[in-house]
Amino acid sequence: MLQVLASAWALLLGMYLLMIGNGLQGTLLGLRGEIESFTTLEISVVMSAYFVGFLFASRLAPTLIRRVGHVRVFSALGSGISAILILYPILPEPWVWALARAAIGFCYCGVYITAESWLNAAASNENRGKALSLYMVVQMGGIITAQWLISLNDVSGFAIFIIPSILVSLSFAPALLSATQTTPEFTTTKPLKLKTLLAASPLACAGMFLLGSVFSAQFGMSAVYGTRAGLTEAEITWMVSLTYIAAMAAQYPIGWLSDRIDRRLLILGLSALGGGTALAAILLPPHLWFILMTAAVVGGTSNPLYALLIAYANDYLDREDMAGASAGLLFINGLGAIAGPLVVGWMMDVMGAQGFWTIIAVVMLALAAYAWWRMRVAPGKPIVGERTTFTPIPAAATPVAADVTERKVA
Template sequence: MFQVFTGSWALFVGMFMLMVGNGLQGTLLGLRGEAEGFSTLSLSIVMSAYFLGFLFSSRFTPELIRRVGHVRVFAALGSMVSAVLIAYPVLVDPWAWAVGRVIIGFCFCGVYITAESWLNDASSNENRGKSLSVYMIVQMAGIVFAQWIVSQGDVSGYILFIIPSIMVSLAFAPVLLSVKPMPAFETTKPMRLRDLVAASPLACLGMFMLGGVFSAQFGMSAVYGSRVGLTVGEISFFVSAIYVAALVLQYPIGWLSDRMDRRVLIVWVSLLGAAGSMIAFLVPGSFLLIVISGAIVGGTSNPLYALLIAYLNDYLEKEDMAAASGGLLFINGVGAILGPLTVGLMMDLIGNNGFWLFTGVLMAAVGAYGMYRSTQRSRDDVLEGDAVPYAPVSAASTPVAAEWAQEVYIDEEAAMEEETTPA
């Protein structure tokens, strides 16, 4: 894995700085909006707007790249990100922020697609899985480091808004100065939703629910922490715990995924996440329990995303896997747009603990539906030896990252077939 990093270190450093910038703006807007007296509904709209822009970009950025090239798209969208980040403290208005979040969601997704396509192109069949793992570690490390920066500054000032703008601008240098010219850019047309649901209703429902859980964590955690009286340092620690646990538990859950019935594992992981939400819901007011709940939900929901992709792939032919990833991303993106809006409504109706009730209900729904599906479809449908290997992938995936993960599945499945084929 170290060799993978050293081979593309400039690209990974650039992606780290991009993730710091994105991780900063998400938490920072929640805290600054609270300080400015924005309503819960206003903040939920602001947070949802990011995922709306992200979803649109996942559809339109590939066409932009085909028309003008990777370098121009990366530079143009990155410049817009820097400009919007600086504009936030100047235009302190929820509707202005919502527009900015749509733009920044669109741009960040486009920047990720461009950089990820370079990273994937720099990988070989032999190290593609390791490259994906390093990329996910870099993603999580950038978000966690961003939380530490937030804890060191004043959310009511300008400095914390300037820092992510600088980080995004600096990210251009290592990426643009180290990449080689890209080949023709192509993405696979997403599979029809009807075909996806027919292949695995559980994977589709799970992806929709996880979109809501992830966007609630990414967008509303800081708002929740501020509402229950946590300090900025405590909020940063709370948000960091979500992503650290997501990284730490990704690999043990992946190991189990390759050694047991995936549907059973989906049920247990989902119910564990629901139970984690209920800890802080039933015993409110304890910072330690809030952190534990956040770690459990983050540590189960993010690996569950990759687990559902692997589960769906068990029922697909290899040539259909890339197309399926695009459809799943769309389902996940719709859930992500609705997540902050629903959390904000629940926090207004039943209080701050509506945050935990929302994540708990969604995780429990995935587990309950998994149990129901076990009565409708036997896992014998997946013949022995047909289950694909698990590949780590973040819940913040773009179409390129998702197809990258699918290439890992296909490469590893082909390697397994070669090992089992008699000479």
């Protein structure tokens, strides 16, 4: 662990500051959108636009890196993030925010890909697992820190938008100053055809699409739900923070368990637990303690399911196909992430704040039902080669993070 910190501390520090900026703008726009009297549909389009940009960058950023190099891409996209964060309060119009969110999603994905490729090159086969774990903890830690910064500032003011801009600007200094003269050669794995992925693991493909919508709803619409449910800013901060704290804490126990039992049974159980808790949040009185518990349970089940589905898909693939399959699954997840805020926004217009939990309950219970059905129709599906090992991977992963994961388990 100390060896990983010594070789990659600057990059991890930069990523921590970047994630504070991203976590701030995610929750902040939901709260500020309410103050600016945006409709639920307008806010949901703004939130969805981030994942459109993210999805495009996962395809285009590697081309940019190969053309002009890591350092230039890192610097250019970082400047774009800083400028966009200042733009939000200057032009509080839904269509401007939607375009800005798409652009900032593109920039963040490109920055992640650049940073992760450096991390991949800096790690060895012996410490790649530790590096990935530290990277995941840093990402979650940055998002959690961001929520508390929101609670200490005036959401209706201008300063709260300057803070993430400053942090993002500062985040590039340690990474760029620690970069070597020759940055690593950038390569990406071509994803498997969707037809091949579906044939190998229908459950992983369906699960990734459904989980994409759950993750994006949590990331983009939690603050909107909290406002509509009458929560204070401090209570919304607790709700979002608990989502990510539980996600981080649950990864390793669930990973340990997934290497010892039928993964489909675990997928079914986690989906049913998350969906059932969200359903209870609809039916029971909306007490604060139960809302916080629901956020923690949903976060602690949905985020580990992401890595669990990748591990499950890898059980039915040849080793040389695993990295390509992960990239394909991330693309499917991105499509679901685009749909999530739009569907949640529509449902909140129909039935109020509880529409947030309704969509999460329906999606996670649908995944549980599909996992049960797959266990019925294919009870003895043979594993290809040896059973793969669960490896934690962030829910907002890029193809490079997937490649780091596959190198670790290889």
